[in-house]
Amino acid sequence: MGKMFVVFKREYLERVRSKWFIIATVLGPVFLGLVTVMPIVLAARTKSSAQLSNIVIIDATGSDLGARVSKALSNTTPGATAPRVRVVKAEQVAAEEKRATTEVMERDALGYLVLDANTIGGKQMRYAGRNASAVVDVQSLSTMVRQSLLNMRLEREGIDPGRVSMLTAVRLETKTEKISDRGKEGTSGLASLFFGYGIALVLYMMIAIYGQSIMRGVLEEKTTRVAEVVVSSVKPDVLLTGKILGSGSVAVTQVIVWLGMTFLMYLVRVPILKAFGAAPAMIGGALKIPTVPPTVGVALFLFFVLGFVFYAALFGAVGAMVSNQEDIQQAATPVMIMLVSSIIFMQPILMNPSSSLAVTMSILPFSAPLMMPLRMALVAVPWYEIVGALASVAVGCAVAIWLSARIYRVGLLMYGKRPSVRELGRWIRMS
Amino acid sequence: MSEAAVHITGVTKRFDATVAVRELSLVVPRGSVYGLLGPNGAGKTTTIRMILNIIAPDSGTLSVLGRPHLDEAVTNRVGYLPEERGLYKKMQVRRVLRFLAELKGVKPKVADQRINKWLERLDLKTAEKDWGNAKVDELSRGMQQKVQFIGTLLHEPDLVILDEPFSGLDPVNSQALKDAIVELKRDGKTVIFSTHLMDNAERLCDSVCIIAHGEKVLDGEVAAVKAARGTRNVALSIDGEVTGAVRQVLADTTLVARMDDQNRYFEIQLANKANPQELLHRVLAAGASVLRFELISPSLHQIFLERVGATGVEEGMSGHG
Numbered sequence: 049m050g051k052m053f054v055v056f057k058r059e060y061l062e063r064v065r066s067k068w069f070i071i072a073t074v075l076g077p078v079f080l081g082l083v084t085v086m087p088i089v090l091a092a093r094t095k096s097s098a099q100l101s102n103i104v105i106i107d108a109t110g111s112d113l114g115a116r117v118s119k120a121l122s123n124t125t126p127g128a129t130a131p132r133v134r135v136v137k138a139e140q141v142a143a144e145e146k147r148a149t150t151e152v153m154e155r156d157a158l159g160y161l162v163l164d165a166n167t168i169g170g171k172q173m174r175y176a177g178r179n180a181s182a183v184v185d186v187q188s189l190s191t192m193v194r195q196s197l198l199n200m201r202l203e204r205e206g207i208d209p210g211r212v213s214m215l216t217a218v219r220l221e222t223k224t225e226k227i228s229d230r231g232k233e234g235t236s237g238l239a240s241l242f243f244g245y246g247i248a249l250v251l252y253m254m255i256a257i258y259g260q261s262i263m264r265g266v267l268e269e270k271t272t273r274v275a276e277v278v279v280s281s282v283k284p285d286v287l288l289t290g291k292i293l294g295s296g297s298v299a300v301t302q303v304i305v306w307l308g309m310t311f312l313m314y315l316v317r318v319p320i321l322k323a324f325g326a327a328p329a330m331i332g333g334a335l336k337i338p339t340v341p342p343t344v345g346v347a348l349f350l351f352f353v354l355g356f357v358f359y360a361a362l363f364g365a366v367g368a369m370v371s372n373q374e375d376i377q378q379a380a381t382p383v384m385i386m387l388v389s390s391i392i393f394m395q396p397i398l399m400n401p402s403s404s405l406a407v408t409m410s411i412l413p414f415s416a417p418l419m420m421p422l423r424m425a426l427v428a429v430p431w432y433e434i435v436g437a438l439a440s441v442a443v444g445c446a447v448a449i450w451l452s453a454r455i456y457r458v459g460l461l462m463y464g465k466r467p468s469v470r471e472l473g474r475w476i477r478m479s
Numbered sequence: 480m481s482e483a484a485v486h487i488t489g490v491t492k493r494f495d496a497t498v499a500v501r502e503l504s505l506v507v508p509r510g511s512v513y514g515l516l517g518p519n520g521a522g523k524t525t526t527i528r529m530i531l532n533i534i535a536p537d538s539g540t541l542s543v544l545g546r547p548h549l550d551e552a553v554t555n556r557v558g559y560l561p562e563e564r565g566l567y568k569k570m571q572v573r574r575v576l577r578f579l580a581e582l583k584g585v586k587p588k589v590a591d592q593r594i595n596k597w598l599e600r601l602d603l604k605t606a607e608k609d610w611g612n613a614k615v616d617e618l619s620r621g622m623q624q625k626v627q628f629i630g631t632l633l634h635e636p637d638l639v640i641l642d643e644p645f646s647g648l649d650p651v652n653s654q655a656l657k658d659a660i661v662e663l664k665r666d667g668k669t670v671i672f673s674t675h676l677m678d679n680a681e682r683l684c685d686s687v688c689i690i691a692h693g694e695k696v697l698d699g700e701v702a703a704v705k706a707a708r709g710t711r712n713v714a715l716s717i718d719g720e721v722t723g724a725v726r727q728v729l730a731d732t733t734l735v736a737r738m739d740d741q742n743r744y745f746e747i748q749l750a751n752k753a754n755p756q757e758l759l760h761r762v763l764a765a766g767a768s769v770l771r772f773e774l775i776s777p778s779l780h781q782i783f784l785e786r787v788g789a790t791g792v793e794e795g796m797s798g799h800g
Contacts, residue, residue: 050584051582051584054578054581054582055582057581058574058578061574062567062569062570062574066569268567268568269567271565272565272567272568273561273563273564273565274565274566274567276533276559276561276563277559277561277565277579277627277630278582279533280531280532280533280554280557280559280561281554281555281579281582281583282582461528461533461534474495
């Protein structure tokens with residue numbers, strides 16, 4: 049126990065002291081914060097362009113639709129160049145379009161809008177311009193045309209223009225809310241989707257990064273031949289355990305620091321968002337941390353710890369298996385496939401968290417540590433499935449440790465070419 | 480067997496098809512300097528690793544410092560310097576040393592004091608520069624070897640095992656290592672080292688064991704091993720050029736059974752029933768100017784060559800160094 053602590057201490061302190069750890073720990077939340085804040089800020093910024101009204105409207109409808117659209121456009125972007133409306137006959141449209149195209153090419157206008165009989169019929173309008181691929185611009189144009197057309201039709205039916213604008217002024221916003229077994233969650237379905245996605249992704253990142261760093265650490269001990277000195281003082285199993293626990297604690301430390309910093313940033317979110325220029329209305333709803341009941345928190349922590357140990361043990365064995373950097377990626381492939389397969393199935397599970405694929409993936413030991421937390425965030429998973437998954441991962445852990453310790457014990461002092469599967473089998477029987 | 484530092488009985492270790500060590504038995508007396516001699520690939524490192532419980536023997540028993548070698552408590556009293564040396568490259572020297580000491584159960588405070596003492600003693604900490612605060616990979620190869628040696632001794636082990644300690648050392652460090660081994664012995668510690676350098680072994684060791692192809696060839700106290708061979712050897716030094724006439728005498732098989740020709744020094748094993756006086760007469764008659772003619776016990780080197788033979792001698796094998 050004492051010696052394991054010595055190994056643990058070295059592993060932990062050397063990693064925590066490294067520049068890489070400090071940078072990642074400090075910059076991680078800043079990066080995550082940006083990822084969270086940017087969409088809101090961007091959403092706030094995504095208004096249609098200010099020059100939207102600087103267009104040519106070719107009106108072949110024989111009505112005042114062109115003028116109405118022009119007025120609506122000028123109202124939304126006050127101060128900008130007003131649209132130039134050209135009322136033409138249907139057969140002149142082609143020539144007008146040619147002229148307008150030249151104007152757009154010479155940057156006199158942003159684009160041109162063609163309104164004709166089809167438009168009056170409520171079927172089609174056409175737009176060509178530099179911003180033709182800007183979804184927001186095109187959407188606001190078509191909204192305005194639709195609105196103007198509607199107004200025109202209603203007025204023709206004899207309804208008072210004032211009443212028309214009053215009746216058609218409808219702005220609808222959708223607010224979503226999630227309902228689970230416990231009732232209303234108070235958060236939007238989207239938020240828990242992000243939450244589940246986030247947890248699975250952080251777990252994946254931690255396992256991939258720290259698991260591989262254990263693998264490299266073991267290989268380093270082998271290539272620098274420190275391993276031999278160390279195993280003359282401690283048993284290889286103790287060494288492996290100390291290393292896994294040491295790096296695992298580093299990962300936990302990092303996550304705790306991240307959570308702490310995220311919470312701090314959450315507390316001061318309003319000034320930050322304001323500084324980025326987000327509208328006050330968006331600030332209220334956009335950032336709400338989903339509530340995590342303590343039992344779920346404990347389960348998440350257990351999945352993280354067990355998942356980490358499972359993969360760390362396997363990565364440790366891979367490190368002991370090879371003797372040089374060239375072989376290591378290849379030798380790690382089977383372990384990486386297990387890890388990545390969980391991520392590959394993330395999308396379908398997000399779409400349908402109760403499918404049999406999702407249930408299977410969340411119980412298999414190699415994918416459960418990532419997929420069960422994901423499902424738990426999305427749907428209410430029955431407790432027996434959670435316990436079953438935990439038990440499955442725990443058994444997987446025991447097997448992985450048993451196998452790895454054996455490979456590690458023999459591999460640590462073996463140099464030369466990478467062992468074949470059959471040789472590995474012999475190593476496992478040997479020790 | 481309380482006076483034995485290491486007691487090995489009938490130990491065998493196989494790696495797949497090859498037998499690394501076969502039915503090996505030996506006793507290392509406590510407080511002695513013990514040489515494990517043999518050509519490369521003889522099984523020295525395997526034997527050492529089994530003593531340290533790094534690998535397990537297939538059969539046979541080992542006891543270390545009077546206890547079964549599986550005993551955890553024993554490892555804290557043994558210091559080990561492996562043949563292939565290495566340390567954590569990115570770690571600070573002082574931290575590496577503290578780690579190695581703590582692995583042997585030394586309290587960090589005590590370790591720090593000893594580390595400073597050793598760093599000063601081996602010139603790694605001077606008034607201008609304290610290498611203890613540098614990272615391992617900032618040190619020269621020689622300095623790293625010193626650090627590793629310190630790491631072997633920080634817990635003041637009763638038994639020190641050095642695997643090929645002289646390989647790769649320059650004459651200055653080689654001398655320093657010899658001094659250290661002698662000092663350890665003076666302090667009552669037991670030192671086991673493996674080497675293929677017979678001259679070092681002959682001068683340093685109280686007892687030796689020669690192994691080849693995983694089997695023991697002979698063992699015992701150096702003096703006894705040599706005495707058992709009798710004084711049928713002659714040390715001959717000649718001043719000036721060795722003439723053809725002299726060489727002819729030395730080639731006479733009725734006088735000389737074997738000879739180690741080192742150009743101007745010869746170690747000669749007399750032929751059966753040959754008279755050393757006759758050899759001296761003949762050499763003088765051939766016109767040689769003899770600087771030294773002495774009846775000696777055979778050197779370990781000679782015994783080694785005789786017993787292991789050319790077959791046991793592989794590339795890299797050398798009797799001098």
